[in-house]
Amino acid sequence: MKLTETHIEELYKFTRKHYVYFYDVQTELVDHLANDIETIWEENPKLAFENARDKSFKKFGIFGFMDVIEAKQKQMNKQYGKILWRFFKEWFTLPKLVITVSIFLSLFFLLKTPYSKYIILAGLLVLTTINLIKQTKAKRKHKNKEQQKEKIFLLESMIGDTRQGFSGLAFINIFNCVNIIKIPFNSLENHWLFLISFSVTCVILLFHVTGFMIPQKAEELLEETYPEYKLSKTL
Structure with missing residues (x-):
């Protein structure tokens, strides 16, 4: 039967x-x-x-089904980690390496100026505002899909959750670091400025990858990961 x-x-x-x-x-x-x-x-x-x-x-x-769900989440975490690394490492290869070096040098010389702290905080405020607008639109889209009972895939949810989680954590940590360091950046030695610039560059790139690049490629990634994804869109 x-x-x-x-x-x-x-x-x-x-x-x-x-x-x-x-x-x-x-x-x-x-x-x-x-x-x-x-x-x-x-x-x-x-x-x-x-x-x-x-x-x-x-x-x-x-x-x-909880054990199956947890196992699937672990499997997809590994898959998402590979996707994240794939996009991130592109910034250290030509031609994007030029942009990466430009960001690093801009930060390095910015930290040598007397008002670098305030410029960084202002830039952080702008990025936070842009990110909040993007997240609001993404949440509204996700909510509409739930209300219309559209099919939602695990990777699709992870892309949204990682975008919100990483950007929020990154902004808070950068803000705290800028405020905790009482010594003016321009008084620090070059090796410290080098380390700070490199770290912030990596954070900026990760923010861009998780907040913009991967969400923009979500449809393509879902079709790549799930053979049934394109079919499900037509049902």
Whole structure:
């Protein structure tokens, strides 16, 4: 006995009811449940679909799908880390290396000026404002997708969460560092200015990659990661 399209749809609803929010994780679980239910029916063909489904679900243990969700998140964290590194290392190869060096030198000579602290804080304020506008638009788009019950993938959610988390952490840390250091930057020796400039350059590049480059390439990355993504957009 084979599962019908109605049964498959019911399994998707079942996984959603048990706190599986992402379509790719749902699909993996539905595939597993469907195969197991058909095996159960081979042994007991008269068993009702709901009973066979519940019997299969019990095999996941007392925590239900939580172990599968955690394993999938760990797997996707590694995948996202590879994506992040792929985009970040491009800034240390030509022609983007020229921009990277320009940012570094600009910061290095900026720190030698008497008013570098205030310029950095002003720049930070501008970047924070731009980032908040971008995040607000992204949250509104994500909320609309949820309301319209569109399919949301785990990597898609991670791109948004990382964008918010990293940018917020970066801005707070830079702001705190600027205020904690009581000694004027222009009085520091060159090796300290070199280290500060290099660190801030890396933070700026990571902010740009997580906040702009990866979100702009989200559709392409999702199609690259999930073969079923393009198909899901048409369903």
